[in-house]
Amino acid sequence: MFLPKRRLLIAATLSAAFLAACGGGGGSSAPAPLNVTAAAGDEQIFVKWDELSGVEYWMWLKEGATVVVGDKTAVAKVGTKGNGVDSPYIFNIVRANTPLTNGTQYALVINGRKDGGEGGPGAVPVGGPVTPRLAGATWNAATPFASATMNGVAYGRSIGSTGRNSYVAVGDGGAVYNTPDTDDDRIYRSTNALNWTTPTGTKPAASIDLKAVAYDANSGRYYAVGSNGSVVYSSDINNWTTLGSAATNTTETLNAIASSGGTLVAVGNKGTLRYSTNGTTWTTPASISEDISAIDLRGVTYTNGVWVAVGSNGKVLTSTSVGTWTVSTQSGDLTAVASGSHTLNSVTTYYYLAVGADGTVLTSTNGTAWTASNVGSALRTAAVGSRLIAMGDNGAVWYRELAGTTWAAGTGASGNMLGMIRAQNIYTAVGAAGASNHAY
Incomplete structure (x- = not known):
């Protein structure tokens, strides 16, 4: 599947060194994103939120009912220092370029930072975790x-x-x-x-x-x-x-x-x-x-x-x-x-x-x-x-x-x-x- 480079998911087990790079730099944290929604797709999840100017957003995805900012057990994380993600966003790849699994529940959380500062509080989608499913029944x-x-x-x-x-x-x-x-x-x-x-x-x-x-x-x-x-x-x-x-x-x-x-x-x-x-x-x-x-x-x-x-x-x-x-x-x-x-x-x-x-x-x-x-x-x-x-x-x-x-x-x-x-x-x-x- 082809997607813009800046939208490719970076599947990762979050290392301590990587987490350390998330903060610092003299910037500041951002408030928790507002109006976060997530819709189930076919082996993917569609995420939207209200973007604020100058804020860099990061997201974590994990199988199950809960996930927290910086979760080392997350199956995928998107966003790197200086290169956040934009709304809307499609979560479609985890674990070394494998797709999400239909029928599996996923929790996600998103937070923001400014000018390389510490990450702010996270927000989860309205409605909670999302379960991808097959497409084709509803048009x-x-x-x-x-x-x-x-x-x-x-x-x-x-x-x-x-x-x-x-x-x-x-x-x-x-x-x-x-x-x-x-x-x-x-x-x-x-x-x-x-x-x-x-x-x-x-x-x-x-x-x-x-x-x-x-x-x-x-x-x-x-x-x-x-x-x-x-x-x-x-x-x-x-x-x-x-x-x-x-x-x-x-x-x-x-x-x-x-x-x-x-x-x-x-x-x-x-x-x-x-x-x-x-x-x-x-x-x-x-x-x-x-x-x-x-x-x-x-x-x-x-x-x-x-x-x-x-x-x-x-x-x-x-x-x-x-x-x-x-x-x-x-x-x-x-x-x-x-x-x-x-x-x-x-x-x-x-x-x-x-x-x-x-x-x-x-x-x-x-x-x-x-x-x-x-x-x-x-x-x-x-x-x-x-x-x-x-x-x-x-x-x-x-x-x-x-x-x-x-x-x-x-x-x-x-x-x-x-x-x-x-x-x-x-x-x-x-x-x-x-x-x-x-x-x-």
């Missing part, structure tokens, strides 16, 4: 994109002059939004919805309906695909370069794109399937096991060496080489596919999730053997994280535990969702009429 709705239809969202790290982590969303009419390129706004820092802005440089043409976006870690670029076989890309989130149908050798609409971190695959209408190792030269696979020219491909994903693409008539395509694809027929009118992994007790399991406009849900742990069910709601997008998540029309959201078999309806979402991602342990969805939802 928060917003409309940050005016009336634009947004079809996809991605998260990555640009390689421009600032080299920052950012979210990028794309939509019809060449719409591109990104989170502001500042420490305070470019990623989630609290339970609030993301802030969004439009690029300051060269934008995609309004004549291109952008249907999906993906981040390629190898090149540090965001790639989006859309109508008339178009591909657009950016390395700094503000300036976008457009490749037309001559580059992709198709005028069909490209509906989805995915990256393995070095290879890109885009899929579209009438069985269109292209791949690229540099983002500019696109190639048609040499072998597809059956004719799919009547199939609209709408989703593609990559995990653990396996590519999976899905489309109409229940078609599922798999590949381990991008040049050769095997087609199978499952069920449903498939609209999207997602994948991911989860590690428990040093054992990693991979998950693939495909969803359909008829409510179909397909799940797999290898991309080839699928289990089908139906939730009865039109589904348009999916995500795999600490849970399996499916979203669609009229605020429909469904979630399933990774090891479970039963789907449950989530609450709080609104609008028709068309694209979704899980990053920072938070699910972010975008859709029609400028709508967005997130679950932390």
Whole structure:
């Protein structure tokens, strides 16, 4: 997970020497922070308080019901002399870069000092200790994109002059939004919805309906695909370069794109399937096991060496080489596919999730053997994280535990969702009429 350097948690067993460095220097202590709140997230805790000018804040976190300022048994401490923490703050790492544990109660305390002085009295959150829990059951709705239809969202790290982590969303009419390129706004820092802005440089043409976006870690670029076989890309989130149908050798609409971190695959209408190792030269696979020219491909994903693409008539395509694809027929009118992994007790399991406009849900742990069910709601997008998540029309959201078999309806979402991602342990969805939802 990427976070600003000044927000990285410093997990520590507090030594006497370190504590001695907390005070002195001729400064003074600060009063106990006011209005401290803490909200549970997925393997993380969101903390807020009223900041005072000139005060440097430190925090301690400990499993259980209580923790005190300077607690040597704390599992994490943030803040160093001359470099305190700001509100709001996300506690998400303890003990040598391991995440907080869902279902475990944590107590935290925060204090302040001025000009390197002694630490003042501590304050604990209103409501006391907090227990992180899985995200995906409860959602928060917003409309940050005016009336634009947004079809996809991605998260990555640009390689421009600032080299920052950012979210990028794309939509019809060449719409591109990104989170502001500042420490305070470019990623989630609290339970609030993301802030969004439009690029300051060269934008995609309004004549291109952008249907999906993906981040390629190898090149540090965001790639989006859309109508008339178009591909657009950016390395700094503000300036976008457009490749037309001559580059992709198709005028069909490209509906989805995915990256393995070095290879890109885009899929579209009438069985269109292209791949690229540099983002500019696109190639048609040499072998597809059956004719799919009547199939609209709408989703593609990559995990653990396996590519999976899905489309109409229940078609599922798999590949381990991008040049050769095997087609199978499952069920449903498939609209999207997602994948991911989860590690428990040093054992990693991979998950693939495909969803359909008829409510179909397909799940797999290898991309080839699928289990089908139906939730009865039109589904348009999916995500795999600490849970399996499916979203669609009229605020429909469904979630399933990774090891479970039963789907449950989530609450709080609104609008028709068309694209979704899980990053920072938070699910972010975008859709029609400028709508967005997130679950932390």
